[in-house]
Amino acid sequence: MWSEAKHLSVATSGTCTRRGFLRRAGVGTVGLLVTRSLPVRAAEATVKIERLETFPVRYPTVGYFKFFEGPPGTPPGRPAVLVKITADNGAVGWGESVPIPKWSYETLESATTTIAGYLRPMLLGRDVFDLAGAHEAMDSAIAGSFSTGMPIAKAGLDMALHDLAGNVVKQSLAQRWGRPRGGPITLSWTLNPRTLDEVEPLIEEGWKRGYLNFNVKVAPDPEFDVAMCKRVKQRVPGGFLWADANGGYDLATALEVAPKLANAGVAVLEQPLKPNRLSGCRELKKQGALPIILDEGVVSPQDLIEFIRLGLLDGVAMKPARCGGLLPARRQVEILRDAGLMFLGSGLTDPDVSLAASLALYGAYGLQFPAALNGPQFLGESLIKKPFKPRDGQLEVPEGPGLGIEVDEDKVKDLVRRSQTAG
Numbered sequence: 158m159w160s161e162a163k164h165l166s167v168a169t170s171g172t173c174t175r176r177g178f179l180r181r182a183g184v185g186t187v188g189l190l191v192t193r194s195l196p197v198r199a200a201e202a203t204v205k206i207e208r209l210e211t212f213p214v215r216y217p218t219v220g221y222f223k224f225f226e227g228p229p230g231t232p233p234g235r236p237a238v239l240v241k242i243t244a245d246n247g248a249v250g251w252g253e254s255v256p257i258p259k260w261s262y263e264t265l266e267s268a269t270t271t272i273a274g275y276l277r278p279m280l281l282g283r284d285v286f287d288l289a290g291a292h293e294a295m296d297s298a299i300a301g302s303f304s305t306g307m308p309i310a311k312a313g314l315d316m317a318l319h320d321l322a323g324n325v326v327k328q329s330l331a332q333r334w335g336r337p338r339g340g341p342i343t344l345s346w347t348l349n350p351r352t353l354d355e356v357e358p359l360i361e362e363g364w365k366r367g368y369l370n371f372n373v374k375v376a377p378d379p380e381f382d383v384a385m386c387k388r389v390k391q392r393v394p395g396g397f398l399w400a401d402a403n404g405g406y407d408l409a410t411a412l413e414v415a416p417k418l419a420n421a422g423v424a425v426l427e428q429p430l431k432p433n434r435l436s437g438c439r440e441l442k443k444q445g446a447l448p449i450i451l452d453e454g455v456v457s458p459q460d461l462i463e464f465i466r467l468g469l470l471d472g473v474a475m476k477p478a479r480c481g482g483l484l485p486a487r488r489q490v491e492i493l494r495d496a497g498l499m500f501l502g503s504g505l506t507d508p509d510v511s512l513a514a515s516l517a518l519y520g521a522y523g524l525q526f527p528a529a530l531n532g533p534q535f536l537g538e539s540l541i542k543k544p545f546k547p548r549d550g551q552l553e554v555p556e557g558p559g560l561g562i563e564v565d566e567d568k569v570k571d572l573v574r575r576s577q578t579a580g
């Protein structure tokens with residue numbers, strides 16, 4: 158996998174492919190058209206959205222992960238809003254919005270009120286199968302600023318609509334997309350040590366569960382980061398080592414540390430700078446020490462098209478939750494594929510409903526790298542009847558209709574109650 162990553166990064170970092178691709182002026186259009194191509198059957202058009210319910214919860218967490226540390230007094234747990242959409246024929250679809258305020262600006266409360274007060278009224282009565290129309294309606298109620306507004310809240314509704322449409326016609330997402338189910342998805346174990354002494358035991362934990370690949374949280378301390386990556390590479394020489402700075406370096410530090418991380422065996426550097434440091438991204442890409450992968454800054458497909466045109470990136474760490482859901486995420490994967498750029502699979506420590514959406518996307522589009530889907534690593538509870546349990550560091554892509562999972566509504570309501578009392 159390591160050598161494959163290096164090969165891919167070299168093969169895709171040349172400008173010819175990208176420029177040729179952009180000259181065809183199809184970069185946006187290709188991705189946008191492909192995902193609109195499914196015909197809507199006459200029978201499908203008669204099913205309407207009748208009810209939309211929200212269930213705000215906080216999942217218990219396991220172990221230390223910096224994004225789950227809230228302000229003093231914040232209830233513990235990983236916030237999420239389960240969404241249940243019921244159609245007028247009685248069919249049901251589930252989705253899940255997964256805000257992490259320390260990662261971006263959406264909160265459990267803002268996602269809940271945005272869905273209930275602003276997005277739900279736009280979706281009630283709409284055709285279940287008109288996903289593009291649902292996104293247009295949601296965007297008309299909650300406008301964007303630089304990019305899509307409240308994408309994490311919208312993603313839960315997008316997932317629920319995908320699940321519902323699949324359940325109505327008894328098709329999996331891959332079948333709806335005309336693609337293979339794919340999988341199993343190889344997972345990456347997330348390392349977020351606070352001291353170098355923690356590195357080895359954290360790797361051991363992953364090893365014990367069959368994980369062979371590791372993604373590390375880096376920044377802001379470059380000396381610590383290089384030392385940490387050297388230790389990981391010594392311990393796991395054959396694993397794919399992926400460093401994510403979550404925008405935590407300044408440009409000078411990033412330019413200095415990137416070659417050192419490369420020497421330490423890191424394969425890709427994700428989101429080295431804050432999302433709006435565009436010229437800095439271009440400098441890092443020009444430096445060429447490591448493939449520059451963006452995450453936080455790429456929300457809508459149009460962002461991605463612009464960033465490709467500006468030469469800011471070698472690839473994207475995809476996550477449907479960040480992009481407003483599966484429809485925009487699919488468009489982005491198709492844009493990356495058409496541009497010859499890297500498509501990595503990541504997540505927002507997704508609980509099982511949101512996790513199912515990511516697995517479907519990554520399986521159907523043949524993800525080539527270990528996915529940083531760390532919900533099973535950091536979450537202590539599941540709300541579906543057959544919780545995802547990685548085997549040998551891998552997860553199968555569900556094959557049933559819709560998201561391929563069965564939500565346990567009693568468990569959902571129980572966690573809602575417990576989350577309220579914890580607050």
Ligand SMILES: [Mg+2]
Nearest residue numbers: 401427452474
């Ligand atoms: Mg990231």
